[in-house]
Amino acid sequence: MAPVWGLTAGMEIRMMKGICNCPNIPCTYRNNCAACIAHSREEGTLCNCMEETAIKLGAELPVSFPDTEIFPDNEGMSRRCAQLVKECLVKKPDALLCFPAGSTVIRTCEILKEMQNKGEIDFSQADFVALDEWLDLEDESENCTNFLKKHLYNPLGIRPEKMHLFDIHAKDLGKECARIDEIIFQHGGIDLMLLGLGMNGHLGLNEPGGNFGDYAKVVELSETTMSVGQKYFSGPMKLSRGITLGVHHMFETKQVILQVSGTAKKDIVERMYKSRPTDEIPGTVLKLLPGGKVVLDEAAAEGIKNFFD
Numbered sequence: 001m002a003p004v005w006g007l008t009a010g011m012e013i014r015m016m017k018g019i020c021n022c023p024n025i026p027c028t029y030r031n032n033c034a035a036c037i038a039h040s041r042e043e044g045t046l047c048n049c050m051e052e053t054a055i056k057l058g059a060e061l062p063v064s065f066p067d068t069e070i071f072p073d074n075e076g077m078s079r080r081c082a083q084l085v086k087e088c089l090v091k092k093p094d095a096l097l098c099f100p101a102g103s104t105v106i107r108t109c110e111i112l113k114e115m116q117n118k119g120e121i122d123f124s125q126a127d128f129v130a131l132d133e134w135l136d137l138e139d140e141s142e143n144c145t146n147f148l149k150k151h152l153y154n155p156l157g158i159r160p161e162k163m164h165l166f167d168i169h170a171k172d173l174g175k176e177c178a179r180i181d182e183i184i185f186q187h188g189g190i191d192l193m194l195l196g197l198g199m200n201g202h203l204g205l206n207e208p209g210g211n212f213g214d215y216a217k218v219v220e221l222s223e224t225t226m227s228v229g230q231k232y233f234s235g236p237m238k239l240s241r242g243i244t245l246g247v248h249h250m251f252e253t254k255q256v257i258l259q260v261s262g263t264a265k266k267d268i269v270e271r272m273y274k275s276r277p278t279d280e281i282p283g284t285v286l287k288l289l290p291g292g293k294v295v296l297d298e299a300a301a302e303g304i305k306n307f308f309d
């Protein structure tokens with residue numbers, strides 16, 4: 001599939017000459033680094049430090065569209081994601097799975113429950129690790145953990161020892177992040193991570209401007225997330241910080257599936273597909289992940305449908 005973000009010539013150069021050896025790694029100048037541009041002109045290399053960082057983390061070049069599947073509606077999109085979870089568990093019954101806490105995943109969770117009722121899927125050996133969680137909430141009853149207990153863990157009968165959740169009351173949240181990282185490392189990485197896309201392009205709570213090289217971390221929330229996040233609570237909720245798996249985990253996950261549904265997401269999906277990989281739109285990392293796949297419904301894909309003619 002042809003790339004759409006104007007790098008066709010650059011990609012040819014990159015494949016012939018490799019990447020630039022700019023000393024600013026990771027480069028905070030992104031695409032405007034003078035050293036990179038000079039290398040690019042003089043040596044015919046590619047001036048994109050983010051891609052260089054990504055390669056170090058295991059990405060495969062050339063970078064182009066993520067593997068993408070588009071379904072007519074939310075039902076089709078949800079069924080495909082449930083099918084991918086099933087295929088993962090058939091191959092590896094004791095897989096480590098990671099689910100997002102958001103509206104998009106709800107139908108997928110219901111379908112997984114239906115499959116379990118029919119004996120088509122077996123979660124008894126699977127482990128789950130939390131993707132993200134809000135910090136400092138006045139009332140935690142509607143936080144991400146309780147959302148997933150309601151929609152996923154409780155309906156599927158997942159035992160507490162199989163759920164690896166952030167202890168948001170840990171005295172040292174840095175150590176808590178390291179503890180969750182260690183659980184993931186001990187499992188040999190996450191086998192399947194299902195993600196939703198934030199209205200600002202975030203993945204988990206990896207907000208715009210974060211570092212693709214980070215493992216689990218505590219983050220300050222963006223204004224967009226603080227306001228969009230209100231939808232998860234029955235009354236106004238002060239949101240300020242979160243704890244999240246980092247993008248580095250995504251590079252080490254065997255299969256990362258980003259599911260996106262609905263018209264409200266069409267603009268951010270279009271931006272994500274048109275942009276080169278950048279931490280300003282974390283969803284663009286799907287273009288770099290060796291095991292990345294995007295599953296959309298037509299409403300979310302409206303702005304990119306002409307890319308797939």
Ligand SMILES: N[C@@H]1[C@@H](O)[C@H](O)[C@@H](COP(=O)(O)O)O[C@@H]1O
Nearest residue numbers: 100101102103104196197198204
């Ligand atoms: N922290 C969560 C993410 O993990 C979620 O996947 C994403 C999309 O949510 P939704 O599916 O509700 O649009 O944003 C939320 O803020």
